[in-house]
Amino acid sequence: MARFALEGVHILDFAWVGVGPITTKYFADNGADVIRVESAARLDVLRIGPPWKDAMPGVNRSQFFASFNSSKKGITLDLSKPKARELAKRLVPWADIIVESFTPKAMRNWGLDYENLRELRPDLIMLSTCMQGQTGPNALYPGFGQLMAALSGFYYISGYGQGSCTPPYGAYTDFIAPRFSAFTLLAALDYRRRTGKGQYIDMAQYECAMQNLAPALIDYHATGRVLGPHGNASARYAPHGAYRCADEDGNERWIAIAVADDEQWRAMLSVLGTSSSNSAFATASARIENSAALDEFVGSFTRTHNAQELTAKLQSAGVAAYPVENCVDIHQDDNLEAFGFWHWLEHKEMGPSPYEGLEHRMSRTPGTLRSAAPILGQDNDEVFRGMLSLSADEIEQLKKENVIF
Amino acid sequence: MPSELLKGLRLLDLTDEKGALCGKMFADLGAEVIKVEPPAGCSTRRIPPYLEDKADPEHCLYSIAYHAGKKSVTANLATRDGRALVADLAARSDFLVESHPLGYLESIGLGYDALAKKNPRLIYASITPFGDTGPGKDYNWADIITWAAGGMMYLMGEEGKPPIQMSLPQAGLHAGAEAAVAMMLAHYPRQIDGLGQRIVVNMQACIVWTLMNEQAMPLLHGNHLTRTGIFVGSAEARRKMVYECKDGHISILITGGTTLGNSTKALIEWMGEKGFGSDWMRTKDWISWVPGAFMQMTAQDRAEVDDLEATISRFLLTMTKHEIYAQGLKRRIFLAPVATAADIATDEQLKARDFWITVPHDTLGRTLTFPGPFVKMSATPIGSTTRAPRIGEHSDEIYRSLLGLAPERLTRLRAAGSI
Numbered sequence: 001m002a003r004f005a006l007e008g009v010h011i012l013d014f015a016w017v018g019v020g021p022i023t024t025k026y027f028a029d030n031g032a033d034v035i036r037v038e039s040a041a042r043l044d045v046l047r048i049g050p051p052w053k054d055a056m057p058g059v060n061r062s063q064f065f066a067s068f069n070s071s072k073k074g075i076t077l078d079l080s081k082p083k084a085r086e087l088a089k090r091l092v093p094w095a096d097i098i099v100e101s102f103t104p105k106a107m108r109n110w111g112l113d114y115e116n117l118r119e120l121r122p123d124l125i126m127l128s129t130c131m132q133g134q135t136g137p138n139a140l141y142p143g144f145g146q147l148m149a150a151l152s153g154f155y156y157i158s159g160y161g162q163g164s165c166t167p168p169y170g171a172y173t174d175f176i177a178p179r180f181s182a183f184t185l186l187a188a189l190d191y192r193r194r195t196g197k198g199q200y201i202d203m204a205q206y207e208c209a210m211q212n213l214a215p216a217l218i219d220y221h222a223t224g225r226v227l228g229p230h231g232n233a234s235a236r237y238a239p240h241g242a243y244r245c246a247d248e249d250g251n252e253r254w255i256a257i258a259v260a261d262d263e264q265w266r267a268m269l270s271v272l273g274t275s276s277s278n279s280a281f282a283t284a285s286a287r288i289e290n291s292a293a294l295d296e297f298v299g300s301f302t303r304t305h306n307a308q309e310l311t312a313k314l315q316s317a318g319v320a321a322y323p324v325e326n327c328v329d330i331h332q333d334d335n336l337e338a339f340g341f342w343h344w345l346e347h348k349e350m351g352p353s354p355y356e357g358l359e360h361r362m363s364r365t366p367g368t369l370r371s372a373a374p375i376l377g378q379d380n381d382e383v384f385r386g387m388l389s390l391s392a393d394e395i396e397q398l399k400k401e402n403v404i405f
Numbered sequence: 406m407p408s409e410l411l412k413g414l415r416l417l418d419l420t421d422e423k424g425a426l427c428g429k430m431f432a433d434l435g436a437e438v439i440k441v442e443p444p445a446g447c448s449t450r451r452i453p454p455y456l457e458d459k460a461d462p463e464h465c466l467y468s469i470a471y472h473a474g475k476k477s478v479t480a481n482l483a484t485r486d487g488r489a490l491v492a493d494l495a496a497r498s499d500f501l502v503e504s505h506p507l508g509y510l511e512s513i514g515l516g517y518d519a520l521a522k523k524n525p526r527l528i529y530a531s532i533t534p535f536g537d538t539g540p541g542k543d544y545n546w547a548d549i550i551t552w553a554a555g556g557m558m559y560l561m562g563e564e565g566k567p568p569i570q571m572s573l574p575q576a577g578l579h580a581g582a583e584a585a586v587a588m589m590l591a592h593y594p595r596q597i598d599g600l601g602q603r604i605v606v607n608m609q610a611c612i613v614w615t616l617m618n619e620q621a622m623p624l625l626h627g628n629h630l631t632r633t634g635i636f637v638g639s640a641e642a643r644r645k646m647v648y649e650c651k652d653g654h655i656s657i658l659i660t661g662g663t664t665l666g667n668s669t670k671a672l673i674e675w676m677g678e679k680g681f682g683s684d685w686m687r688t689k690d691w692i693s694w695v696p697g698a699f700m701q702m703t704a705q706d707r708a709e710v711d712d713l714e715a716t717i718s719r720f721l722l723t724m725t726k727h728e729i730y731a732q733g734l735k736r737r738i739f740l741a742p743v744a745t746a747a748d749i750a751t752d753e754q755l756k757a758r759d760f761w762i763t764v765p766h767d768t769l770g771r772t773l774t775f776p777g778p779f780v781k782m783s784a785t786p787i788g789s790t791t792r793a794p795r796i797g798e799h800s801d802e803i804y805r806s807l808l809g810l811a812p813e814r815l816t817r818l819r820a821a822g823s824i
Binding site: 009136147148153156166207229244295318323329363 | 409410411426430434452453454456457466467469470471517530535536538539540541542544545546547549550551552553554555556557558559560561562563566567568569570571572573575578579582583584585586587589590591592593594596600602603604605606607609610611613614615616617618619620621622623624625626627629630631632634635637646647653654655656658662664668734737739740741742743744745746747748749750753754755757758760761771773774775776777778779780781782783784785
């Protein structure tokens with residue numbers, strides 16, 4: 001039996017930044033051989049993105065890059081040079097899957113598009129992922145996930161009310177799209193096994209993001225109603241929100257609470273050591289109706305509690321609650337710890353470094369982070385000498401010409 | 406038509422809102438997805454908002470969206486017969502995904518071990534809020550709880566106000582999609598050795614993963630971000646990322662470097678044409694203004710950024726989202742409108758790609774427009790889908806054709822409240 005789920009699967013990964021590398025990370029952490037083709041002439045921007053080891057920038061010091069590229073091999077080729085493209089092409093017959101995430105014209109201009117590459121491997125599966133897809137008037141839209149999160153509607157539904165816009169952190173949609181692309185690639189692999197047919201997959205991160213907003217988009221098309229920002233107000237739960245707890249070490253602490261029914265409401269009051277005869281809070285629908293006053297009422301009691309202790313008490317009383325964790329807290333979280341989520345991996349330049357682990361666990365062929373991210377060009381020798389049988393002299397010459405670069 | 410990609414594979418969907426998207430993804434790729442729900446319908450049938458505010462399962466937008474393409478059978482798990490039906494379905498299925506409280510399905514004989522005895526091929530995924538071993542394994546759940554536990558909530562909102570979640574809760578969707586990936590990962594070795602396995606999905610981990618580069622910030626830089634509203638970056642290096650315009654908001658990334666610096670240059674040129682901006686902005690070398698500098702902005706950087714942001718703020722107020730986006734596309738400036746559902750529904754790009762699909766709903770006497778496929782595939786395209794099933798709409802069909810139950814038996818099961 002295979003130790004990993006995807007042993008024997010080969011991926012040639014021309015992708016950069018977020019979505020492409022996160023997609024191939026699923027494969028790499030599950031035993032597939034993933035070779036990332038990078039270029040020092042056009043560096044993956046994440047290689048210089050923070051945080052860095054010891055807060056000192058450097059192309060091999062970024063945890064931003066490292067987190068998305070565990071378990072992979074890395075080679076460097078300056079694809080703007082014909083010789084580099086020829087070397088890349090020599091790896092194509094080896095590859096079950098090719099992934100790329102440039103703006104649409106780049107691979108075509110280099111002659112590395114699907115139509116050309118399938119000549120070298122007829123059953124090739126190739127995924128192109130970009131912001132808005134390979135076709136259409138805005139196919140060449142430049143941008144990063146932050147902007148995509150605005151364009152695809154997530155910024156607008158993040159705020160305290162009409163006119164307020166307090167976006168999610170970071171490139172939110174970069175963490176939606178890879179689950180769709182990895183799922184599709186795995187299904188395409190299975191289809192190929194059954195039929196012998198490869199194919200080309202055009203993935204717009206925009207169109208993946210829409211899947212997470214489907215109810216609101218269907219509603220708008222049908223009725224013209226636009227889902228707007230409404231803070232933590234809910235039509236199902238009240239209280240529902242974040243409530244201030246006792247500060248710790250000068251930092252403000254909050255607890256998230258969601259109460260679904262009368263039983264939970266009474267349980268929450270009892271834990272908070274209070275009761276309420278206010279008719280505005282007497283029924284679930286009244287509490288939803290009067291949620292602003294309710295939030296103030298609840299917040300006046302939580303303010304003296306320790307967020308973690310209150311969580312434990314509310315949960316044992318049957319009320320959904322959890323501390324609002326910051327990025328320090330998540331590294332000390334008992335539940336993530338019990339799941340074995342965090343990994344410290346030995347990186348060639350960064351030394352021991354903190355990586356997020358997998359978000360699921362398989363019983364029989366569990367994936368894991370097999371190695372830290374590659375430093376730039378880490379596996380050039382293994383790939384160019386071992387796989388392509390170039391001599392040391394040839395490699396030296398190609399390095400001089402900045403082909404391997 | 407769904408894709409042909411997963412044709413011939415069957416998934417039993419025993420999830421609620423912690424995983425409904427999983428089955429939807431399988432259905433889109435052509436698998437047969439059978440949603441198993443209680444006779445009164447699963448809790449996802451009662452999630453507001455409702456189409457035209459009609460509070461019944463047929464008008465529940467969540468169900469309309471995320472049960473599309475599935476079939477529905479009812480089975481009362483409180484009865485022995487109901488449980489036996491699900492066990493029989495599982496014996497004839499390739500995948501099972503569930504999100505019941507931990508241990509519940511085991512307690513009624515529908516746990517992985519029991520089902521795998523009859524069907525060793527079965528891939529069985531359990532979606533959990535906090536994993537299956539930690540102190541929170543049995544915790545009560547609502548989507549906002551995972552948003553808080555995963556660290557994203559802490560980063561959303563303004564100083565002096567509470568942290569917030571999005572108006573459309575997201576955590577359950579991430580977990581559902583993760584379950585879909587994990588089950589297909591497990592499918593690969595099964596095609597080789599015929600054996601399935603058990604998967605546990607951890608929703609809290611799914612949200613932590615959305616924190617991008619922020620998770621390691623405390624460990625490597627000794628600091629972490631707090632809620633900063635429309636700004637991004639640490640306190641001293643803060644940059645504005647959302648600006649008001651005539652009819653809403655615009656997001657712009659102002660930074661340096663080879664790619665991004667050109668965008669900033671283009672923006673300054675555009676402002677110059679309209680009489681905005683000052684000389685220093687036009688002469689500044691934006692390309693060598695590296696992003697690294699932003700972690701600790703010098704006093705001069707700070708003053709320049711403040712001036713630039715104030716100028717952009719005034720400039721953008723003179724135009725609409727649509728006008729600004731059009732210029733951004735033309736001039737290759739890294740910007741985007743803060744789009745509403747209305748903006749998205751009328752977007753030219755999505756139209757040009759024939760993104761939207763129409764799905765007839767005879768149950769509502771109308772046709773609804775849905776977001777289309779998440780990918781475009783050359784050999785096995787995803788086309789349209791079918792409307793969400795009514796509660797138990799396919800009970801007869803499935804129980805007869807798949808389990809071979811006689812009509813009299815179905816009548817008896819129905820009378821006994823098992824289906």
